[in-house]
Amino acid sequence: MDYRVSAQDRAAFKRCRRQWDFGAPTRQNLQAVDPLPPDLNRAVRDALAVYYYPGMWDWQSHIVLPLVRKAFMRTMAAAPPSDQRTADVDLGTELLEHYIAWAPSLDDFCPLMIETDVESLVPDIRETDRALSASDARRVLYTDRVELLAIDADEELWIVTHLVVPEWHDIETLLLDEAAVAACWTWEHEYLGTSIAGTIHNEILLPPPESLGPVPTDTRTGRPGRGGYSQNEPSGGGRLIAHLPRPEPEEPEPASENRVTQETAGVIRRTRIRRSRAEIETSRRHVGVEVLEMLDPELTFFPAPSPNHCPQCSFVAPCLTMTEGGDPALDLASRFRPGPTTPTYEPRLGASGGGGRYVPIPPPTPPT
Numbered sequence: 001m002d003y004r005v006s007a008q009d010r011a012a013f014k015r016c017r018r019q020w021d022f023g024a025p026t027r028q029n030l031q032a033v034d035p036l037p038p039d040l041n042r043a044v045r046d047a048l049a050v051y052y053y054p055g056m057w058d059w060q061s062h063i064v065l066p067l068v069r070k071a072f073m074r075t076m077a078a079a080p081p082s083d084q085r086t087a088d089v090d091l092g093t094e095l096l097e098h099y100i101a102w103a104p105s106l107d108d109f110c111p112l113m114i115e116t117d118v119e120s121l122v123p124d125i126r127e128t129d130r131a132l133s134a135s136d137a138r139r140v141l142y143t144d145r146v147e148l149l150a151i152d153a154d155e156e157l158w159i160v161t162h163l164v165v166p167e168w169h170d171i172e173t174l175l176l177d178e179a180a181v182a183a184c185w186t187w188e189h190e191y192l193g194t195s196i197a198g199t200i201h202n203e204i205l206l207p208p209p210e211s212l213g214p215v216p217t218d219t220r221t222g223r224p225g226r227g228g229y230s231q232n233e234p235s236g237g238g239r240l241i242a243h244l245p246r247p248e249p250e251e252p253e254p255a256s257e258n259r260v261t262q263e264t265a266g267v268i269r270r271t272r273i274r275r276s277r278a279e280i281e282t283s284r285r286h287v288g289v290e291v292l293e294m295l296d297p298e299l300t301f302f303p304a305p306s307p308n309h310c311p312q313c314s315f316v317a318p319c320l321t322m323t324e325g326g327d328p329a330l331d332l333a334s335r336f337r338p339g340p341t342t343p344t345y346e347p348r349l350g351a352s353g354g355g356g357r358y359v360p361i362p363p364p365t366p367p368t
């Protein structure tokens with residue numbers, strides 16, 4: 001069995017090593033016995049996975065949109081009943097309706113694949129062209145689940161991430177989104193021969209602004225219904241793309257003035273960031289450095305308290321016990337159980353090879 005480090009594990013490691021040590025499948029792998037509170041971000045993401053499901057992209061809205069709303073409600077219903085859940089259902093329902101109203105005025109792509117699992121060998125940064133191995137010689141893999149792969153009118157591929165946010169992220173935060181860039185590298189490794197042009201950060205504002213203005217009546221592409229490009233169109237459509245040639249390494253980097261474009265409509269802000277080859281390669285090396293550190297037997301698991309993440313942490317009680325110099329064993333035994341050995345995601349319609357349009361691989365270049 002390979003040694004797998006998921007994007008979630010990496011985020012936890014960078015956030016707080018103590019939290020990572022408690023929860024990562026390769027560490028103590030503990031999961032709270034108590035059911036998790038409602039996750040509005042997760043529910044909206046699940047709804048958008050149906051909204052952008054490639055196999056239904058050309059279907060009429062009156063058939064698809066009820067399924068989108070149902071996906072949202074299904075995820076919210078999985079959380080235990082509480083006042084918080086009731087409030088989040090109301091808030092999320094409003095948010096989703098705003099999204100459905102405004103997204104067609106922004107969507108200028110065609111969805112190709114949703115919720116796709118990708119993985120890549122982690123490089124050993126101590127040696128060129130070698131992959132990292134664990135101390136027991138197992139392969140070390142970085143894994144991620146990509147929310148949406150889209151193609152634009154120029155037949156470029158983009159990795160799209162959805163984010164429900166209390167306020168818009170500043171542009172620097174999005175430029176420095178290491179997880180999104182790592183997803184570009186991992187995708188290209190999983191689907192050899194494809195080239196990712198960059199990332200699209202699809203922010204959805206919660207709560208909605210007081211004044212949203214009139215709902216646009218036209219779609220960005222002129223296509224009726226949900227807009228975007230049809231699966232059947234030669235440009236921006238998924239079915240008729242013959243090949244997706246990967247740029248040669250010596251190809252010049254994209255012009256910097258085209259690197260970032262940003263648009264806002266209603267509750268949505270779209271930031272499209274072109275990622276350079278150097279940026280994707282740097283991300284690959286960063287993952288290599290961090291995973292090498294995770295594998296260090298001398299690693300210390302110091303806490304990194306912060307009001308940004310401690311309130312959502314499942315391990316507050318044992319963490320406080322340890323901070324006071326106590327032994328958290330009793331608390332851990334009574335309130336936690338072993339978690340799954342791999343990251344858990346609800347299987348989705350069309351996820352992980354079960355759907356979505358095939359991303360074609362270019363044929364090998366004949367020898368000259």
Ligand code: SF4
Nearest residue numbers: 016019303310313319
């Ligand atoms: S409560 Fe905060 S400091 Fe403690 S483990 Fe969780 S995230 Fe880390």
